[in-house]
Every structure is written in structure tokens, then in C-alpha cells.
Amino acid sequence: MTSFMIRVPASSANIGPGFDSLGLAVNLYLTLEVTKQDKWEFISPSFAPGTPFEEHFIYKIAKQVADQHGKTLSPCLVKETTSVPLARGLGSSAAAIIAGIEIADQLGELKLTSEEKLGYATAIEGHPDNVAPALLGGLIVSTYVDNEVDWLKISDLDLELVAYIPKVELKTEAARNVLPEQYLNHDAALASGISNLTIAALLQGNYGLAGKMMEKDLFHEPYRKSLIPNYDLIKRQAKEHGAYGSVISGAGPTMVSFVPNGKSEHLVQQFKDVLPDYQVIPLKMDADGLKVEQI
Template sequence: MKIRVPATSANLGPGFDSCGIALSQYLTIDIGPETQKWQIKHQLGSNIPSDEKNLLIQTALDLAPNLTPHQITMTSDIPIARGLGSSSSVVVAGIELANRLGNLGMTPQKKVSYATKIEGHPDNVAPAICGDFVVASYNNNEVNFVKHTFPDCDVIAFIPNHELLTSESRAVLPKEMSYRDAVKASSIGNVMIAAVLNGNLPLAGKMMEKDILHESHRQHLVPHLKKIREFCKAYGGYGSFLSGAGPTVLVLTPPENTEKLVTALKAFDHEAEIDVLSVEKEGVQIF
């Protein structure tokens, strides 16, 4: 049995800690034979545990402590600490591992609720579980979410050659904001979501670039964001936004403009990884 979980991008600009999309990069868990102790085979680096200390197994055992150990092969093309949901994908895979091996019969609602309690917000885990575009709310320990089809487009990921830890990126955010700014931020996010639901990517992209909740406070950590926005406008992209806590920036574009944008981004930073992705319509899958 294999478990496959997509990468995700959270926030989409003004949808801070609420909106997210699933992307066509994946974490794959191949469940092998039973063993005396959990064995995780991977090539993700020496800092990733290969036993029960791995986040995958810790998550699964929290849900189902009596699971029989297995040999597991873990592969991933989701960059670590780049704002593409690498840790969330492992949490979601751990939940599905427990669900399948423990015959828990978890509904999507239960999966999202449990994953949100672990992560602290649903913007990555909800699309990783459900796929596509998800708008979610986590208040008073209750999670509510809605999945909807994201309009067709190419998603260009500009992935810098350096990490940015979520803890560092969150540390620069203000503790509070004025009521007037909160209303403004809400209106921007509301229009962005409505535009996505209406299939209006030019308007959605415009609103994605008007966020005042987090991107303005993180600009000094991601100086490349401003330049990428210039390329986006010059070469016909719909809009660009910081992916999660960064440093990755995503650019939404019509397919006919993708090549021009990719060429400009590669010339801008030869060390950055430039990937052309799509919105993954399915969430966690079993093969």
C-alpha cells in the first residue's frame, strides 16, 4: 500500500491561516512488511529520523498507539522549509497511516480537525487532505472548511536556495492591528475568495497582491518578492504571493505566458529552483 500526499501553498496572500491549494509535488509513503520496530527508509537527510521518532510515526501512534511496526519507504519532492507544506504532508500521511493500518474509518472532517490541532491552523493540512482549493476556519477548537475547484492556470514556483523557518517568519508578525485595518484586510480576502469561486483569476490575482496581514511584515525576509511581482505584471501573470511562510513565491499565470515568466525568473536568480506546477485536484490518495 502506498500513501501519497500533495504539497500545499497556504494563505494565497490575504487568506492568512485560512486559504490553501494543493500542488503537484508529492510525499509518498510505501508501506512494506511488518517488522519488530519501525524502520523508515529515506534519502531526505541525516536530520530526519529513520525510526519511531519520525514525525510520520509519532503522528500515527498518537492516533493508534497499538499499530504493528512496519518497514516504510518515504520519498518526497516537496522542498523542506520552503513554504510548500513539507511538514504538513508528513502529518497528513501519518494520520492516513493510522487510519488505514488501524482501520479507524476517519472521515475527511475528522482528519482535517486532527491535523489542524497538530499544526495549529488548517491552511496547509486541509488542502493536503482534500485537494484543490480549500477555505477553512479554526476557532474555539472547531474546524470548518469548504473545498472548491480552483480555476485552471499554471503555477510557477520560485524556490530560493535557502530555507526560511516558519518560526522565524511568524516572529516578525505584529501582535495586533487596528479595527480599521482588520476590516480592510477582511474585505481584500473576501473579494479574493469570491473571485476564485467565480473563476475570475485576474481579479483574484490582483487581490492576492494586496494583502496587509502578513506579506508586508515579511518583505525584508523575502526581498525577491517585489521583483517577482514586477515580472508577473510585465509578462502577463495573474498574480503572485508568498507561499506559506516563504521563502517560495508562487506566480499564477495563463499557460501561454508561462515560458516568458520562467525565462525571466531563471535569469533573475540562477540558483533558485523554478518549477511549473498545477493545482492538484485530489488530496491524500491510497494506491
């Protein structure tokens, strides 16, 4: 294709106790319009004019994948638009990784399978919890063992989300640094049980129990909550207004509430005055993941 569009959804990972293994694609998007031309050029809201194209993160990913197949990428004009906020815990880097892999696939005519794309993305990201839903859509339960990704997609969820996005950024590295290097055997077993029950409840549509378990995470939220503005306030007031449960999105600082279908707008209205400096928005699950279209 000489001109094509790539669209990749944002994602919310961990979802409480699903640490590094549970992620949900949501309807915020990174979109690229790619057109072949005689030189590389990126038009991007996060990329200063005059910056060498080689420094663009998406180009680096595309070249890395192409190099592994011995391919040279044809130069292109890449126009980027996005509704995915950067460094807010909504998978902006994962979306960019998937977009870069797809550019390599299209320009290099690699004919990569979804499993191969997921393998590349997970190796780059280090874990599949964001890249898997960004690629595949839905709610993805995944694991990365012995350099192999195994996953299960849950695409039938009768619920909506509300995202509370503050103006401040939080780098994943900073959020990782507050986590313990080891967990006591008793704590790890309990945390694992909570995670297992969360997923089982989601599969059965028992969202009340799922929300209750989400809020009992022991893997990361107890250590990160001090980094998250209004953590306790959001959880308390969201529950008062009908949310099943609220969790840190990825590493934060965004939080998300899981709410009954059709109730997200009500919750958004309740928080307009409570969090005037936040972007509080309703979200839905994206069931499709990566989309590529000729334009």
C-alpha cells in the same frame, strides 16, 4: 493491507490575504510505501541511517493518533520519496502530518472519515490552511473556530502557477515572529475586505481582480517581505510577463505566481537568467489530495 502506498500533495497557503485560511494543493508529492514487517524501519532522504525510528516525525504523528484510539501500530518498513522541499513554504510538514494520520488509520483499522482526519491534522498543525488541501485537494477556504473546522473546496480554477524556490530555508516560527500581535480596527477591516474580494473573484473566475487583491494583503506580507529574497523583483517581473499576481507561499521563502492556463512554461523561461540560483518550476493544482493504494 499488508503493503500500501500513501501519496500526499504539497500545498501553498495564505495566497496573499487568505492568512491561515486559504490553501491550494499543488502537484508536488510526498510518497510513502508502507510494508508490514517484524520491526519498524524508515528509509527517508531526510532521516539519517541509524536514527531511532521513534524520532521520525511521521511515526510520531501515527503513534499519537493510534494512541488516542488505544491501538498499537504493527511494525513496518516505510520507504519515503518526496518532491516537496523542506522549510520552503510548500507544506512539507502538513503533508507529513496527513501521511502519519493515514498510516495510523490503515494499520489501526480506524476507518477515520475525512472530517476526522482533518480534525486531527488541524489540531496538530494549529490551523487548517495547509493540511486541508493536502488531505482534500483543490483550493480550500477554511476556518478553525471552537475546535471545529469548516471548509469549502474550490476545484475549478482555470489557471496555473509558477513557484520560485530559493536554496535558503525559512522556518515558520521565524516568519511568525515578525507579525504584529494586534492590528488596528481600520487595518483589520480593510485586510478582511481584501481577503473576501480575493475569494469572490476566484469563485467567479475573475483572475485579474483576484491577482490584484492577492498583492494588496495587509495581514502578513508587508511584515514578511524583508525575509523573502527577491520579493519585489519577482512580483514586478512576473506581472510584466503576464502573471495575474504573485504572493509568498505559506510563510516563505518560496513565492508563487498565478498565471493564465498554458502560460506557466513561458514565465519559467523568463526567470531562468533572472534567478539562476532558484528552482523555478511550473505547477498545477492537485484536485484529489490524499491518495492511498494497495501495492
